[in-house]
Amino acid sequence: MSLLPYALARPVLFGMDPETAHERTLDALARLQGTPLTCLYGERRVADPVTVAGLRFPNRVGLAAGLDKNARCIDGLAAMGFGFVEVGTVTPLGQPGNPKPRMFRLPARQALINRLGFNNDGLEAFVAHVQRARFRHQSGDTPMLLGLNIGKNAATPIEQATSDYLTCLDGVYPHADYVTVNISSPNTKNLRSLQSDEALDALLGAVMERREQLAQRHAKQSPVFLKIAPDLDEAQIGVIAATLKRYGCRADGSASQQLGVIATNTTLSRDAVQGLPHAEETGGLSGAPVLAASNQVIRALRTQLGSGFPIIGVGGVLSGADAVSKREAGADLVQIYTGLIYRGPALVREAAEALQAHGR
Numbered sequence: 001m002s003l004l005p006y007a008l009a010r011p012v013l014f015g016m017d018p019e020t021a022h023e024r025t026l027d028a029l030a031r032l033q034g035t036p037l038t039c040l041y042g043e044r045r046v047a048d049p050v051t052v053a054g055l056r057f058p059n060r061v062g063l064a065a066g067l068d069k070n071a072r073c074i075d076g077l078a079a080m081g082f083g084f085v086e087v088g089t090v091t092p093l094g095q096p097g098n099p100k101p102r103m104f105r106l107p108a109r110q111a112l113i114n115r116l117g118f119n120n121d122g123l124e125a126f127v128a129h130v131q132r133a134r135f136r137h138q139s140g141d142t143p144m145l146l147g148l149n150i151g152k153n154a155a156t157p158i159e160q161a162t163s164d165y166l167t168c169l170d171g172v173y174p175h176a177d178y179v180t181v182n183i184s185s186p187n188t189k190n191l192r193s194l195q196s197d198e199a200l201d202a203l204l205g206a207v208m209e210r211r212e213q214l215a216q217r218h219a220k221q222s223p224v225f226l227k228i229a230p231d232l233d234e235a236q237i238g239v240i241a242a243t244l245k246r247y248g249c250r251a252d253g254s255a256s257q258q259l260g261v262i263a264t265n266t267t268l269s270r271d272a273v274q275g276l277p278h279a280e281e282t283g284g285l286s287g288a289p290v291l292a293a294s295n296q297v298i299r300a301l302r303t304q305l306g307s308g309f310p311i312i313g314v315g316g317v318l319s320g321a322d323a324v325s326k327r328e329a330g331a332d333l334v335q336i337y338t339g340l341i342y343r344g345p346a347l348v349r350e351a352a353e354a355l356q357a358h359g360r
Contacts, residue, residue: 004040006344018103018112026068029076034134043081043345046352048359049142052332053223053310054257055177058142059083061323061352064314064335065149065180065227069120074133078144080345081352086335087130088149089182092167094122095153098187104278106287110318110342111273114266115283117187118151123171130175145177147225151185158190162206169207173214176222181207184229184265186284192229197239201246208247208259223258223310230264230293230315237297241304248309260310262335263301264294267315287338291316295329302330318343320354327358 013021032038048059062084063077071087078085097119104113120126126148135144150168152161165181172179183194183203194203207224215221228240240261248259266284273279273289294315301311313331317323318339326334334355339347 006041006346010342010344014105014107017101018105019100022067022103026073029073033073033076033079038076038079041345042079043349045081045083045144046349046356047142048083048352048356050332053178053225053260054221055145055223056142057083057145057333059352060327060333060355061348062086062147062312062333062335063340064337065089065147065182066114066116066337067340069116069118071126071129071133071148074130074146075135078135080340081348082144083352084145084147084177084333086147086149086180088120088126088180089118089151089185090120090123090126090149090168090172091118091151091153092123092156092164093153094120094125095155102283104281104283106273106276106278106285107342108276109273109287109289110338111285111287111289112338112341113278113281113283113285115187115281117154118185123168127171127175130172146175147178147180148172148176149180149182149227151182152188152191154188158193161191161194162203165203165207166210169210169214173211173222174218174220178223178225178260179211180225180227180262182227182265184227186229186266186268195228195232195236195240197243200240200243204243204247204259211258221258223260225260225262225310225312227262227265228297230267230290230297231269232297234300237300238304241301244305244309253306255306255308255310257308257310260312261301261305262312262314263297263331264290264315266290267293269293286315287342288316288318291318291322291325295325298326298329298331317351318347320350323351324354324358327355
């Protein structure tokens with residue numbers, strides 16, 4: 001258990017502009033990681049190992065991408081007890097993202113709205129930070145795993161998006177336990193159009209072909225996960241599932257374990273937050289209001305993909321019970337983002353213990 005309860009820190013952080021609080025928290029984690037002071041916020045990792053996509057995860061609870069876009073705080077985040085941490089989204093070139101203000105809290109619904117827009121320092125700086133992380137040297141039979149999340153630059157025409165994804169894949173593959181292809185952020189113009197039939201087929205075909213080349217070159221098998229939106233109808237989910245099966249299943253229909261899906265990103269819907277301050281801000285809504293929509297997408301994917309296809313569930317996990325609901329919907333693993341902001345590191349342990357108990 002951490003020595004500094006998050007309940008003491010949260011009023012201070014919530015007294016700041018959301019992005020300022022975010023940046024100061026990351027700065028603090030970057031300074032404290034690797035020092036004895038991680039005991040101020042650290043949590044013992046729950047041992048509940050599971051194999052998904054050919055990888056051995058120490059437990060089923062991970063950090064979703066977006067919190068640490070530049071991979072500065074991998075070791076600091078590892079100390080919170082996650083079974084896996086995903087950092088990014090990184091783009092080939094650094095970019096400032098969208099104009100500020102671009103993050104908004106909706107405490108009444110334990111939610112956030114952000115329109116950051118893949119703000120990051122670029123691929124070169126990102127990989128350098130990943131290489132400096134020391135988490136791989138930790139003791140234990142089942143070390144924490146690392147996911148690296150890739151995207152396209154805002155200035156790159158959508159017709160040339162594949163080139164950006166391949167550039168990033170080349171750069172991160174040697175250092176990643178898995179790579180996430182983010183085509184579902186609502187904050188990069190036209191990005192979600194890559195979820196459509198022909199565009200997704202072309203992108204995923206190119207990515208999986210390059211992944212196979214990189215696997216041979218680096219003598220390591222790092223699976224790819226596709227991150228999709230919650231704002232999809234049944235037909236759209238069907239198209240995505242069919243494409244995932246085309247590139248992620250063997251001839252006999254069984255999952256190859258080299259491709260998976262992360263469901264879901266933030267939502268554009270405002271149905272659950274109407275009338276609240278900031279509810280009409282543009283951007284992606286995350287937190288408690290996304291739980292049901294995310295679970296619905298997970299449930300549909302599991303039905304169409306079958307029992308063996310890797311699925312990571314994310315969206316609205318604010319409690320151990322929420323994490324279990326993701327498993328019941330069909331997710332193999334669960335990620336947290338907004339819940340960490342509202343609940344702090346104790347949520348990681350609570351969710352991992354709830355999933356461990358559910359699996360007994």
